[in-house]
Amino acid sequence: MTTWLQFLADQGAGFDEAAGGELTGFGAAAAPSSFMAPLTDLGLIAVSGEEGAQFLHNQLTNDVEHLGSGEARLAGYCSPKGRLLATLLMWKAEAGIMLQLPKALQPAIQKRLQMFVLRAKAKLADAVDEAVAIGLAGQQAQDALGNLFPQLPAADYAKVDAPAGSLIRMPDAFNVPRYLWITRPETAQQAWPTLSASVPPAAPSLWRRSQIAAGIPQITPATQDQFVPQMVNFELVGGVNFRKGCYPGQEIVARSQYLGKLKRRMMRAEVDAAEVRAGMEIFAASDPDQPCGMVVNAEPNDRGGADCLVEIKLALAEAGIRLGTASGPEVRLAAVPYPVTEPA
Incomplete structure (x- = not known):
């Protein structure tokens, strides 16, 4: 157990060893309107070297070469068939360009990227022990962060840097502001007592649920190589740049954008079932013999069911729409909180 995880355990965090050590919370569940969640489920890759940005630019779906120091960007890593192997959040730091993705995917994605470095002057390193990520949501969290940062980022994916670390504004969810704080473990430990006095600590699952509410997909091991970016609205949330150069699968992603009308999209959903997992198939009553889509992400809600993102x-x-079979639990669909537009 790392120093950071041991610190969280000392603060009352529970861990589910059967689920790979998943942090399960700090006792009473926090209300979605205000919480802070140590994102111990996320990994971090640092890409350094004078050609690091160029290397990533040729691998990812978004523009890396023009990534500014005051912003973060979503990006996808695709197979040659244009299917997402990972969705990432990237930003610039002193150590290079940081790539945040699920810890369960990091070893394989880092190894795959490393294979294509070849002669490029770029180096990939696991940075998860050097920086911790905490997701914060709600007005109380915003007020508390004002004591750590001289100014808070206002626009979605804007980033500010300060001695306390880096702070990224995330899209709102549950009608409250959200922030991603990246800092050194010792800084987080020093700030924890004051922060936790006003902002209830929570499990990473609550942050993932807020990502679902914001309509932001996350590829996991169960959904790797399943979706072209547009199938999960990834271009709508800023994860694809159609003006940049080539990357693996680029021709297929571009073809999906410009040739014909898109036939599959991602929606939010709620299911009255506790056991809903990414990768589960969904079925339509009008065509019960074959799946009409798949669960992209799912997290338990406070109503005994699950909040989901589904591709359909x-x-x-x-x-x-039903889960698992045409006679399974009902899947109640809802719109994502941003315009769903067709390619021009």
């Missing part, structure tokens, strides 16, 4: 055939989105 648009032609069947009005039909009765």
Whole structure:
């Protein structure tokens, strides 16, 4: 157990060893309107070297070469078939360009990227022990962060740097502001007593649920190589730049954007079932013999069910949708909180 994890355990955090050491919370569940969650489920890759940005620019779906120091960007890493192997959040730091992704995916993605470095002057390193990530949401969290940062980022994915670390404004969810704080473990430990006095600590699952509410997909081991970016609205949330140069799968991603109308999209959903997992298939009553889509992300909610993001055939989105089989639990669909536009 790292020093950071041991510190969280000392603060009352519980860990589920059967789930790979997942942090399960700090006792009473926090209300979604205000919480801070140590994101111990996320990994971090530092890409350094004078050609690090150029190397990533040729691998990811978004523009890396023009990534500014005052912003973060979503990006995807695709297979040659244009299917997402990972979704990442990237930003610049002193150690290079940082790539945040699920810890369960990091070893394989880092190894795969390393294979393509070849002669490029770029180096990849695991940075998860050097920086910790904490997701904070709500007005109380915003007020508390004002004591750590001279100014807070206002626009989505804007970033500010200070002695306390880096702070990234994330899209709102649950009608409250959200922030991603990246800092050194010792800084987080020093700030924890004051922060936790006004902002209830929570499990990473609550932050993931807020990501679902914001309509931001996260590729996990169960959904790797399943979706072209547009199938999970990834270009709508800023994860794809169609004006940049080539990257693995770029031709297929571009073809999906410009040739014909998109037939599959991602929607929010709620299911009255506790056991809902990414990768589970969904079915329409009008076509019960074959799946019409797949669960992208799912997290338990406070109503005994699960909040989800689901990828679905648009032609069947009005039909009765069920989980697992055509007679499974009802999947109640809802719109994502941003415009869903067709390619021009």
